[in-house]
Amino acid sequence: MAVVVPPGLEAQRALGPRWATWLDGLPRLAADVLDEWGLTIDADDGTPRHGFCSLVLPVLTDDGVPAALKLHLPDEESEHEALALQRWGGDGAVRLLRADPRRFLLLLERLHPTDLRDHWDLEACEIVAGLYGRLHVAAPPQLRPLTGYVERWTEGLAALPRDAPVPHRLVEQAVGLGRSFAADDASTGRMIHGDLHYENVLAADREPWLAIDPKPVNGDPHYEVAPLLWNRWDELAHDVRGGVRRRFETVVDAAGLDEDRARDWVVVRMMHNALWELEDAERRPLDRDYLTMCVTLAKAVQE
Ligand SMILES: Nc1ncnc2c1ncn2[C@@H]1O[C@H](COP(=O)(O)OP(=O)(O)OP(=O)(O)O)[C@@H](O)[C@H]1O
Ligand SMILES: [Mg+2]
Structure with a gap:
């Protein structure tokens, strides 16, 4: 299933060329990592979510575990997100299942939509x-x-x-x-x-x-x-x-x-x-x- 960037995230293109480059490459990057990590989009969990600078896809792992794949805009602030999640080991924070910090990719335990x-x-x-x-x-x-x-x-x-x-x-x-x-x-x-x-x-x-x-x-x-x-x-x-x-x-x-x-x-x-x-x-x-x-x-x- 092709990954479509939600309009709210697409709108960040206006913030400059760094954002445009990231958004242009996002569907391809998502497709690649879904393939590499043996993930499928979980169609039952609705649409992709996003924040200010990331896309979060509801996925299933190859053994059927619900997870969330987070693809983040490369930036200094989030460089150590995986390190922090790893250090917490799920204690008070979402559990990290897998990461590729170089590409700002995180596979997270799936939580509920309620904040x-x-x-x-x-x-x-x-x-x-x-x-x-x-x-x-x-x-x-x-x-x-x-x-x-x-x-x-x-x-x-x-x-x-x-x-x-x-x-x-x-x-x-x-x-x-x-x-x-x-x-x-x-x-x-x-x-x-x-x-x-x-x-x-x-x-x-x-x-x-x-x-x-x-x-x-x-x-x-x-x-x-x-x-x-x-x-x-x-x-x-x-x-x-x-x-x-x-x-x-x-x-x-x-x-x-x-x-x-x-x-x-x-x-x-x-x-x-x-x-x-x-x-x-x-x-x-x-x-x-x-x-x-x-x-x-x-x-x-x-x-
Ligand atoms: N593990 C998860 N399970 C379910 N939904 C998630 C999970 N992680 C994130 N989400 C959803 O995706 C949205 C965006 O995620 P997150 O807050 O991590 O990134 P962000 O807000 O884009 O980051 P930033 O604050 O850097 O802009 C969250 O508000 C939430 O709705
Ligand atoms: Mg957030």
Whole structure:
């Protein structure tokens, strides 16, 4: 059966030539790996799924086991996805059945389509925080240190002009915090998921919930919290400050994190997100709502 790229993923072609090349080669790559690994498309499991930068095909192995074949856009962030899944060995995360990291191919245990988007947000935060302890294992040596990234992004923030459309006080605060995190031994040592939000936790049979889709780095567990605050943002509209604080406190309590350290990382991460938005706005219109969200969130955890 020929693999057709879903329209939502096909639309990523607009993001540039790197994406177009990957999308052009995707049906062929999928056909090749199905053949090489003895997989067949599982027609009973509906259509292919996709995220921002990957195609996920429901497949059956040659002995009839349901699995999911993930074909990812080659990029630095996902380079060590297989390594992380292997290291976890299915403990708190989807089990890796086979991988070809060079071609960014993963064969995964098949999980259910249900993720944590429709759960009450505080319950979802508690579930995700409950996975931290199992996911935050000693970092394998291949992983890049979080501190290297933080140094680079902090210097990006420091170079912003004073009249950039974000409060300068917050920029200065994030620069100060970023520099001290970059120099702090506690900012590395643990493998962190890197992108642990509501859509990257799926329902399963062998456990209620398992993490998928890691972008692992050698980092600090306190770095992990922010995506639970900025995702499902629209639901907080009636009480942004209260809603953010309740989520933050739920995660900190459930995971036993140091509150101040977790808060400081949220401030730093939100200002990094703001920086990337400002950089992207050199090529397209600025998303003011997104920028406002970054600033509001960085303030809300501190009030
Ligand atoms: N093991 C699995 N079993 C069933 N469905 C899966 C599995 N892994 C992924 N999926 C489905 O495919 C979608 C995309 O997968 P995933 O989140 O791993 O990649 P992604 O979101 O494209 O990655 P990125 O966050 O880098 O854009 C998921 O939201 C989920 O619906
Ligand atoms: Mg995902």
